[in-house]
Amino acid sequence: MDLIAEIxxxxxFDWKLALMNLINVGIxxxxxxxxxxxxxxxKIEERRxxxxxxxxxxxxxxxxxxxxxxxxxxxxDDAKKQANGIVAQAVKDSASLAESMRLKAVADVEALxxxxxxxxxxxxxxxxxxxxxxxxxxxxxxxxxxxxEQIDSKKDKKIVSDVLARLSE
Amino acid sequence: xxxxxxxxxxxxxxxxxxxxPITNTMINVWLALLIFLVIGxxxxxxxxLRPGKLQNGFEYVLELLLPYFDQVTEDRKKTMxxxxxxxxIFFFILLSNWLGLMPGTGSVTLDHATVxxxxxxxxxxxxxxxxxxxxxxxxxxxxxxxxxxxxxxxVQIANVFKSFKDGPIAIFRAMIEFGVGLLEIVSEVxxxxxxSLRLFGNVFAGEVLLSVMTALVSAxxxxxxxxxxxxxxxxQAAVFAMLTLVYLTVASHEPHTAEHGAH
Numbered sequence: 001m002d003l004i005a006e007i008x009x010x011x012x013f014d015w016k017l018a019l020m021n022l023i024n025v026g027i028x029x030x031x032x033x034x035x036x037x038x039x040x041x042x043k044i045e046e047r048r049x050x051x052x053x054x055x056x057x058x059x060x061x062x063x064x065x066x067x068x069x070x071x072x073x074x075x076x077d078d079a080k081k082q083a084n085g086i087v088a089q090a091v092k093d094s095a096s097l098a099e100s101m102r103l104k105a106v107a108d109v110e111a112l113x114x115x116x117x118x119x120x121x122x123x124x125x126x127x128x129x130x131x132x133x134x135x136x137x138x139x140x141x142x143x144x145x146x147x148x149e150q151i152d153s154k155k156d157k158k159i160v161s162d163v164l165a166r167l168s169e
Numbered sequence: 170x171x172x173x174x175x176x177x178x179x180x181x182x183x184x185x186x187x188x189x190p191i192t193n194t195m196i197n198v199w200l201a202l203l204i205f206l207v208i209g210x211x212x213x214x215x216x217x218l219r220p221g222k223l224q225n226g227f228e229y230v231l232e233l234l235l236p237y238f239d240q241v242t243e244d245r246k247k248t249m250x251x252x253x254x255x256x257x258i259f260f261f262i263l264l265s266n267w268l269g270l271m272p273g274t275g276s277v278t279l280d281h282a283t284v285x286x287x288x289x290x291x292x293x294x295x296x297x298x299x300x301x302x303x304x305x306x307x308x309x310x311x312x313x314x315x316x317x318x319x320x321x322x323x324v325q326i327a328n329v330f331k332s333f334k335d336g337p338i339a340i341f342r343a344m345i346e347f348g349v350g351l352l353e354i355v356s357e358v359x360x361x362x363x364x365s366l367r368l369f370g371n372v373f374a375g376e377v378l379l380s381v382m383t384a385l386v387s388a389x390x391x392x393x394x395x396x397x398x399x400x401x402x403x404x405q406a407a408v409f410a411m412l413t414l415v416y417l418t419v420a421s422h423e424p425h426t427a428e429h430g431a432h
Binding site: 004008010011012013014016017018019020021022024025026027028029031032033034035036037038039040041043044045046047050 | 177178179180188189190192195198199201202205206208209210212213216217218220224227228231249252253254256257260261291292293294296297298300301362369
């Protein structure tokens with residue numbers, strides 16, 4: 001041990017200086033720990049966590065996107081099925097509606113024709129009566145002129161009836 | 170040719186504060202401390218998740234070093250735990266060595282004593298750093314494996330008492346382990362000596378070489394030697410830091426007991 005101490009002494013070792021230097025090294029350690037390594041390694045760790053979270057979120061988002069794609073595909077398939085059903089139903093309904101409208105139109109036309117026939121028949125009867133009456137008046141007037149006498153009700157009726165009978169033949 | 174001034178082994182005492190001598194190497198240490206303080210304050214003040222130039226540069230250097238540290242510790246958490254100690258040693262030795270190449274070092278004098286001298290050409294500093302390195306490895310070991318478990322690595326007396334029940338072979342093995350424990354104590358002292366003398370020897374030799382070359386030819390020729398010293402400064406810083414990391418890693422491992430060894 002003495003030999004080591006002697007050699008160290010020859011190399012310039014002085015325990016007071018060594019102690020001072022140890023204190024200096026301690027101060028530098030404290031300084032670097034507090035101002036550099038502590039804060040910087042904390043920031044590096046924070047950044048690493050943020051990046052890690054970002055990667056995890058991206059992976060999660062990718063998984064969700066894939067799941068959403070599958071769900072969307074399923075929804076589209078369902079919608080297509082529903083659309084096909086709706087179209088088929090619409091075709092069916094439209095055919096049924098068209099048939100019912102056609103039947104109604106036929107019924108309406110028939111009703112119109114019937115009504116028109118009734119009107120024509122009624123008009124025809126009324127016109128016949130009008131013609132009879134006009135003709136009777138005319139014949140009466142002509143007869144009066146021909147006979148030169150007033151025709152009473154009894155004669156009138158007889159003449160008119162005779163004329164009409166002849167006309168209708 | 171200028172007079173060749175070979176620096177002495179001991180640093181020059183510039184003045185005294187009370188009974189404490191202040192040497193020219195200590196001025197270099199304070200200079201390094203001041204530089205670290207300024208860099209530290211600047212980085213701490215502007216620390217951000219999106220780093221500025223200075224923080225980015227420091228983080229870049231750290232990111233270069235951390236994989237090397239990981240190779241020793243095999244665990245990033247341990248690396249980050251040891252980083253302040255190992256990083257301090259690395260950057261301090263590196264800066265001290267490179268400050269020794271600064272103009273004025275070895276040439277500016279005060280009362281015939283050079284004001285600036287490379288800090289690691291002072292054995293007192295290298296011993297202090299080696300002591301710091303070894304002591305802090307033991308402090309880490311106390312926290313990692315417990316005080317008694319760690320001390321048990323050096324004084325394995327308990328195994329000797331236990332071995333009396335297990336017969337002569339166990340006693341023989343316990344005695345060998347006891348002897349190995351004592352050798353471990355010697356190796357701790359050897360660590361301090363090897364760390365301090367290696368750094369001191371290399372840096373002091375470099376300083377002597379530069380002094381001689383500068384005295385022989387003051388321009389151009391010392392250039393390559395200065396570049397060599399830049400490299401030596403880096404290598405010595407790396408060697409000291411990596412050895413400290415090895416000591417820290419080994420010290421924080423659980424000791425292998427006889428039962429573990431049997432498995």
